[in-house]
Every structure is written in structure tokens, then in C-alpha cells.
Amino acid sequence: MVCARQADYAKAEKLYRRALALAPANPILELNLGLALFKQQRFQDAAPHFRRVLSKQPAHAQARELLVTSLIQTGRAAEALDLLAPAPADDGVLYLRGLALSRLGRHDEARRTFESLFQVTTPARARYLSGRAHAEAGAYEQALADLEEAARLDPSLEGVHRAAAKALIALRRYDEASAHLARALQRDPHDIESRYLRGAIHVQLAEWIQGRGELDRVVQERPASWGTHYYLGRAFLGERNAAAAVKALEQAAALAPDRAPVFFQLVRAYQMAGRAQDAARARERLTALRTAEANDEKTLLESQ
DSSP states (O other): OHHHHTTOHHHHHHHHHHHHHHOTTOHHHHHHHHHHHHHTTOHHHHHHHHHHHHHHOTTOHHHHHHHHHHHHHTTOHHHHHHHHTTSOOOHHHHHHHHHHHHHTTOHHHHHHHHHGGGGTSOHHHHHHHHHHHHHHTTOHHHHHHHHHHHHHHOTTOTTHHHHHHHHHHHTTOHHHHHHHHHHHHHHOTTOHHHHHHHHHHHHHTTOHHHHHHHHHHHHHHOTTOHHHHHHHHHHHHHTTOHHHHHHHHHHHHHHOTTOHHHHHHHHHHHHHTTOHHHHHHHHHHHHHHOSSOOOHHHHHHHOO
């Protein structure tokens, strides 16, 4: 569907729910609804839909890998590992198996699993998958070493520059991250996630105009991306455009009502606009949400 291709996954979710109500036995609709939820990072909600696909089609590899990923993301790595046991040991399965073992603290087994990637795929892709796994585990320096080696071995490998940029963002090495994103966009000007990341980095570096230039293009493709509205709001704040900042940040808050960084910036926007009562309400919401100082790198990386 067009809205899914445009990454408006919230709208896609509603449409797939309506379609599934009319054809509840349709595994394609079930899979697509799960994907729409998965793309919104609603892994807990997505998992039952992938299970239902597997109950009808036990050999459905995509549904199995999506379910396994959802389980890993929701702290059920042991269950994920059981699901992977009968699966053929291709590179995707080995990556997920290693990731699940890592999450379970079985690090020696995880290391051996990642090493076995080199037996089933190219050295570049093996490094890429190993790097992604290290990034998932928060080992960003090791992730970066793997990802940059993967990029050296195969600069055209899909996703490698974007993944390296994410590791660099986590390390707050923004200039190097921007260079990788420029390479990703040179290969694929329609890589909307790389464009979003580059726009957000510009905002992090107080380069307001450049940031808005990138993010304005992203919001046309991803109107339901709270992170895009959030960083646009921050850019408008930097430009002292209170009205535009309020509009963007209110949109971000509507899309992500449980994200403390949004309300932190919304308080600033209301104050700049002279809306004291709205600022007080936003501050109350911020106090209720915040348990720790907002981490901008985490916000940037989790927004899409």
C-alpha cells in the first residue's frame, strides 16, 4: 500500500486493521499489520500477528524472523532462541541467534555464532551483521570497527554507511557520522532514514537552516514520525521562531505523548511564545515522565 511505502505506519495500521476485520484468515494482511506495528517499534503489539502467520504457515521465514526480533526487543531472548532452533543457519538467522545469546549473557556462544557468519556469507556482510549486533549490545566502539571494515570491503553494501553513522552518533562523533550519511545518500537519495539522521545531526550542531532543509523533506514522507517534528521544533527554537516551534513540538507530543525530551522542548517553546499556563502544563507532564536526563543521542536513534 502507498501509505506503507511512505512509512506512514500509523495510517497503514488502521487500514490493515480494517482489512483484517473483513478477511480475518488472510495471512498477508496479518503479516502487514504486524509490520506496520513493528515499524512503529511496537514490538509487543506486533508479535501476536507474526505468531498467527506462523500458525497458518510454519515455514514462513520472514514472519519467524520478525517474531524473533520482536521477542528479543521485548526481553524474551530465551523464547526467541527456541524459535530459531529449527531454522536453517543462514546469515539472518545466525545474526538473530547471536543477538539472542548476547542478550542472555551467553557471550562465548554469541561470539562463536557471529564468527560462523563468515562461513555462510561474504566477509563484508559478516562484518556488517556483527557490527549491528555489537551496536544492539551497546558496544559502539567494536560496532564501529566492524562496520567501517564492512564499508571498506564493500562500500555499496546496503545499509552499511547508515549503520556506521548510528554507531558514531552514539559516540557523539557527529562530523564522521555526517560523512557516512552523505555516502549513503549519494548511493540512494531516497534513503529517508539517512536524511532524517543527517537533519537531526545538523540540529544537534546548531545548524538550524541545514537541519530544517533535510527534515522538511523527511516530514513529507513520514508525517507520523515524532522525531522529525521534534527536531524541526528544536531548529525553530534555535531560530527564535516560537510559533513554528510550538506547532512542530505539539505535533511531536501528539505522536509521542510519553517522550520526555519532547515535553522538555515544548516547555521552552511555550515560554518563548509567552504562553505561561501551557508551559506549566507541559512542565507537569515532563516531571511525570522524566526519570533521568534526556539523552539526545538515544532520542535521535530511536525516533524512527
